Amino acid sequence: MTAQFLNILAGLGLFFVGIKMLGKNLRAMASGPFRKLARKMSANACVAAFWGGVSGFATQSGRTTSLILASLVQGRIVDVRSAMPLVLWANFGCTLIVFAAVFPIDYLVLFALGITGICTAFEKPVKWKNVMAAIFGLSLMLFGLHEISQAAKEFTHYSWFEHSMELMNKSFIMAFLIGLVLTVICQSHMAIILITLAMTASGFFDFEHAIMVVYGTHVGSSVITYLTGAHFKGRAAQVVWGQVLYNLVAVAIFLSLFIFEMVGKTELLHSWVREWSDKPDMQVALVTLLMNVVTPVALTLVAGRFTALCEKSSPPTQTEHLSQPEYLQEDSKDSPMAGLMLCEKEQLRLLQRLPNYLATLREGEASLGVSPAAYHQAYSEISRQILHFQSAMITHSLSAEHTEWLINLQNRQDLLNTIEGACYSLCKELGEQQASPEIHQLSQQIIEALDTMILTAIAALEEYDASECVLLETMTAERGESMEQIRRRYLASADQVSAGMRNQVMHITNVFERASWALGRFGKLIANSDRMEAKES
Numbered sequence: 001m002t003a004q005f006l007n008i009l010a011g012l013g014l015f016f017v018g019i020k021m022l023g024k025n026l027r028a029m030a031s032g033p034f035r036k037l038a039r040k041m042s043a044n045a046c047v048a049a050f051w052g053g054v055s056g057f058a059t060q061s062g063r064t065t066s067l068i069l070a071s072l073v074q075g076r077i078v079d080v081r082s083a084m085p086l087v088l089w090a091n092f093g094c095t096l097i098v099f100a101a102v103f104p105i106d107y108l109v110l111f112a113l114g115i116t117g118i119c120t121a122f123e124k125p126v127k128w129k130n131v132m133a134a135i136f137g138l139s140l141m142l143f144g145l146h147e148i149s150q151a152a153k154e155f156t157h158y159s160w161f162e163h164s165m166e167l168m169n170k171s172f173i174m175a176f177l178i179g180l181v182l183t184v185i186c187q188s189h190m191a192i193i194l195i196t197l198a199m200t201a202s203g204f205f206d207f208e209h210a211i212m213v214v215y216g217t218h219v220g221s222s223v224i225t226y227l228t229g230a231h232f233k234g235r236a237a238q239v240v241w242g243q244v245l246y247n248l249v250a251v252a253i254f255l256s257l258f259i260f261e262m263v264g265k266t267e268l269l270h271s272w273v274r275e276w277s278d279k280p281d282m283q284v285a286l287v288t289l290l291m292n293v294v295t296p297v298a299l300t301l302v303a304g305r306f307t308a309l310c311e312k313s314s315p316p317t318q319t320e321h322l323s324q325p326e327y328l329q330e331d332s333k334d335s336p337m338a339g340l341m342l343c344e345k346e347q348l349r350l351l352q353r354l355p356n357y358l359a360t361l362r363e364g365e366a367s368l369g370v371s372p373a374a375y376h377q378a379y380s381e382i383s384r385q386i387l388h389f390q391s392a393m394i395t396h397s398l399s400a401e402h403t404e405w406l407i408n409l410q411n412r413q414d415l416l417n418t419i420e421g422a423c424y425s426l427c428k429e430l431g432e433q434q435a436s437p438e439i440h441q442l443s444q445q446i447i448e449a450l451d452t453m454i455l456t457a458i459a460a461l462e463e464y465d466a467s468e469c470v471l472l473e474t475m476t477a478e479r480g481e482s483m484e485q486i487r488r489r490y491l492a493s494a495d496q497v498s499a500g501m502r503n504q505v506m507h508i509t510n511v512f513e514r515a516s517w518a519l520g521r522f523g524k525l526i527a528n529s530d531r532m533e534a535k536e537s
Helices: 002-036 045-059 062-074 080-095 097-102 106-122 126-155 159-168 172-186 189-201 207-228 234-264 269-276 280-301 303-313 318-322 330-334 336-359 372-394 400-431 437-463 466-477 479-492 499-527 530-536
Strands: none
Touching: 002 126, 045 062, 045 080, 045 280, 062 080, 062 207, 062 234, 080 097, 080 234, 080 280, 080 303, 097 189, 097 280, 106 126, 172 189, 172 207, 189 207, 189 280, 207 234, 207 269, 207 280, 234 269, 234 280, 234 303, 234 318, 269 280, 280 303, 318 372, 336 372, 336 400, 336 437, 372 400, 400 437, 400 499, 437 466, 437 499, 466 499
């Protein structure tokens, strides 16, 4: 009996190493094309089914595919409605490996194990290195399952085994819980399904209880998908919820059929599967495949409602709402005049948000319900899109006038980033700790001065008003000297002022000085732009 336990243990070791090698090397081969084609994969239902199946087979996990797609949604490479069909059909792709475990291919596995093992060890041929390693992992996995199955058959000769199986096979709930718990522990529902097939072929489980283990693995997969995707928020989390709900819907449909068939003594799905094959492991494989064909088809037919349910499960965050550009459009890149005007309006919109940062620090100001951190994250995203938009416009044939305008806008964006960074830095410095009365008075003066300069810059950009540009230049001209006088005054009273207070004064005056300089430069760029000259003429 010791030999059988050791063979099962060795088979499990080979199986898990093989499944890890298979997934790792398939991802290495598929990750590049997968990302490049991400926007085209869901062009229609058939294309989505194909690419979803390919991605599921490559990752050997619907959970992994959903997490990859959640990352792409978070990075705004794809949207939720494009990602959802791929999530649904990825589960079909990863179940295809089930049939490799039930077909009698022992000699083929041994041959592939030897050839690909040699190729993997010597990394030859280099061009096919990942392919050879993936096949070697698959062969190792199937060989491990074969060892488990062969060793498990020996246990069927013991009387204690027969009594144990009779006891276990009396409880469908126990079989369901075994699948759920083992999936959570092993972090792979496909691994538990494949092991269940090997054990079913050896007589450990009958068909009905093996199916209950499979249903349990799908619920367990939902549990680990939810836990591993908990860090995603908003729209990205909707993709994770798509995978979680997929498994629950699949189990709800097929478990209901199973219960109805058992209670009503009616021949339905499971009875039909028995007619296809008299081997319990093949029957289980067929039901698993049907689960992951019927469920994505059903959910594709109600895709709108299913996506709406996922959106309701994880509404877009406040930052995601703020991160949506209002004026930038992909097709406007082809029209230089329209693209430059829209880019300018988007910059104005960002500038108009900056007083909201300072409002959180001003005495007696009502809260807007949006934190500076949320504004900052949203600003970073829109700024990135503006820079990308501007870079794309450079590739077009622009006139000298439009080129100069684009360079002006790029310089403005750099200055806007400096101004926004200064506002956010002040919010962090003054909002996170209690300031002394002296620092509080100084900070309120700085906030009012900075707010006035920002409002002047907004007025100058909204109307291209030359007088506002002159006023802004005057307001920002002497700020460096005044800040230096303030620093000297605080540093001179070293006995009365703590080191922490001196550091805080140095920080907030430096930040204000940097923002003042950037606003002055921003006003000059507005004054020197072609649009200002056109208005004056």
